[in-house]
Amino acid sequence: MSSLPPDSIAERARKVEELITKFSAYVENTCSSNLKPHLDIGTTYTEEPGKGAVVLLTGSTGYLGSYTLSSLLGASRVSKVYALNRKGSRALKERQEASFLDKGLSASLLQDKRVTLLEADLSMPHFGLPGPIFEEMKQKVNVVIHLAWPIVHTWPLERFEGAILGTCNLICFTTLAHNAPNMRFLFGSSSATVLGWDSFSPVPEVVLHDTSFALAHSGYSEAKYVTERVLERASINSTTLRIGQLCGSRQNGAWNTQEWIPFIIKSGTTLKQMPLILGTVSWFPVDVASQVVCEIALSEKHEVYPPVFNLVSPTPVMAQEVIEMVQTALLEQGITGLMVMKFIPVNSWLREAAQYVQAHGPTSVARVPVVKISHAVRNLLAYEKASYARKDIPITDMKEYGRGGPFLTENGKVWSQTFREITELEREDVRGWIAYWDKKGLFNNVVGSKAKL
Numbered sequence: 254m255s256s257l258p259p260d261s262i263a264e265r266a267r268k269v270e271e272l273i274t275k276f277s278a279y280v281e282n283t284c285s286s287n288l289k290p291h292l293d294i295g296t297t298y299t300e301e302p303g304k305g306a307v308v309l310l311t312g313s314t315g316y317l318g319s320y321t322l323s324s325l326l327g328a329s330r331v332s333k334v335y336a337l338n339r340k341g342s343r344a345l346k347e348r349q350e351a352s353f354l355d356k357g358l359s360a361s362l363l364q365d366k367r368v369t370l371l372e373a374d375l376s377m378p379h380f381g382l383p384g385p386i387f388e389e390m391k392q393k394v395n396v397v398i399h400l401a402w403p404i405v406h407t408w409p410l411e412r413f414e415g416a417i418l419g420t421c422n423l424i425c426f427t428t429l430a431h432n433a434p435n436m437r438f439l440f441g442s443s444s445a446t447v448l449g450w451d452s453f454s455p456v457p458e459v460v461l462h463d464t465s466f467a468l469a470h471s472g473y474s475e476a477k478y479v480t481e482r483v484l485e486r487a488s489i490n491s492t493t494l495r496i497g498q499l500c501g502s503r504q505n506g507a508w509n510t511q512e513w514i515p516f517i518i519k520s521g522t523t524l525k526q527m528p529l530i531l532g533t534v535s536w537f538p539v540d541v542a543s544q545v546v547c548e549i550a551l552s553e554k555h556e557v558y559p560p561v562f563n564l565v566s567p568t569p570v571m572a573q574e575v576i577e578m579v580q581t582a583l584l585e586q587g588i589t590g591l592m593v594m595k596f597i598p599v600n601s602w603l604r605e606a607a608q609y610v611q612a613h614g615p616t617s618v619a620r621v622p623v624v625k626i627s628h629a630v631r632n633l634l635a636y637e638k639a640s641y642a643r644k645d646i647p648i649t650d651m652k653e654y655g656r657g658g659p660f661l662t663e664n665g666k667v668w669s670q671t672f673r674e675i676t677e678l679e680r681e682d683v684r685g686w687i688a689y690w691d692k693k694g695l696f697n698n699v700v701g702s703k704a705k706l
């Protein structure tokens with residue numbers, strides 16, 4: 254279910270299929286001789302005894318990546334981590350340390366001799382790395398966790414071709430590697446690839462071959478979907494982690510201020526009104542998610558991976574309850590003073606946001622940042638209308654606000670103890686996010702707060 258005109262949906266579906274064909278051919282041609290022995294991977298997985306896990310992790314400077322690196326270093330089974338990241342304006346070690354500190358992780362963890370930070374370009378031959386280090390990785394790596402990705406919801410599909418190519422090169426790396434027959438490959442995809450799922454039956458844990466579910470308003474979801482399909486065709490021991498909305502860590506509340514949910518909350522504090530949101534949320538605390546990713550990556554199970562893990566929280570809560578907890582935490586922490594916010598329907602709320610910016614000029618967008626993404630939020634309404642009115646079903650079968658669903662989550666339960674034991678979001682989580690966002694200045698100049706005027 255997309256809000257795009259039908260001809261443009263057809264055009265986008267055509268482009269998606271074209272890229273699946275193009276990149277599948279690239280993988281086949283580039284790794285063909287290496288792929289052949291593994292095409293029939295069967296149903297069991299054997300591990301080389303006594304070697305432990307040697308992990309190639311991409312995107313370790315990011316939100317999930319930092320917690321994943323930290324979780325890997327906390328696992329005794331891990332004997333080495335090669336953390337590959339793109340070049341930046343500052344040295345990689347400095348960026349990694351800054352990211353750890355921001356997320357409440359100790360930078361001293363990075364002194365661990367098991368970790369090697371490497372600046373790399375996945376789209377280049379040998380990832381742009383010096384020959385000896387690439388050879389060493391080829392000899393040693395037996396797990397690839399690929400999280401690096403440009404998270405830009407305004408890019409068209411074509412701009413993600415570099416990211417898709419990088420993933421293809423990683424697939425080829427796994428087939429070239431010494432441990433190829435015993436390699437595991439985890440791809441960090443997104444539940445956005447099934448945002449168009451329009452049924453009340455749960456999204457299964459398989460790669461969906463109906464392209465239309467992925468055509469959910471952004472090149473980002475389409476590119477992730479293309480990659481899921483290419484990976485599936487590569488027939489290596491791989492899995493797609495279909496990650497749902499990650500939320501603030503349980504360690505220090507860390508949650509990027511530049512995302513749609515903080516945008517909504519910041520805007521609410523300015524408008525003195527919050528949107529009335531229906532449906533559920535299955536948001537996953539990022540540090541818990543990283544632990545789940547590690548348990549799947551390092552599992553001692555001998556089966557090959559299932560094709561997909563739907564990594565959304567198996568214990569959803571009603572969206573409106575979370576928004577009310579947000580309102581309470583804002584009051585408790587003195588951010589909104591004594592202001593009690595009203596709840597109004599999302600459409601009217603978005604209109605109020607637009608009118609605020611019209612009345613106060615372009616610089617006021619910083620106070621009502623939701624206007625920057627109102628198109629996306631309005632699109633979410635389509636799902637809301639279609640799906641939330643039902644009160645006759647259990648909460649786990651309800652639609653997810655902004656994330657489609659409901660989702661099957663059986664594979665996570667089989668492969669990860671942390672996943673089985675995850676508890677639902679509660680007040681303490683929400684307090685942590687608000688405190689973190691406040692520290693980051695999200696609520697500066699909120700009208701109503703004495704401290705911050």
Ligand SMILES: NC(=O)c1ccc[n+]([C@@H]2O[C@H](COP(=O)([O-])OP(=O)(O)OC[C@H]3O[C@@H](n4cnc5c(N)ncnc54)[C@H](OP(=O)(O)O)[C@@H]3O)[C@@H](O)[C@H]2O)c1
Nearest residue numbers: 312314315316317318339400401402403441443496498499
């Ligand atoms: N956060 C969520 O709610 C969520 C939900 C679903 C799926 N996911 C997926 O989970 C993974 C991690 O997400 P995240 O929230 O941790 O994102 P993030 O904080 O933005 O981190 C993204 C990582 O990818 C790197 N990166 C960005 N653009 C790149 C490019 N063009 N080439 C190479 N590397 C690039 C970043 O490097 P720099 O540090 O240099 O920027 C960073 O290491 C992503 O694949 C994302 O799609 C996340």
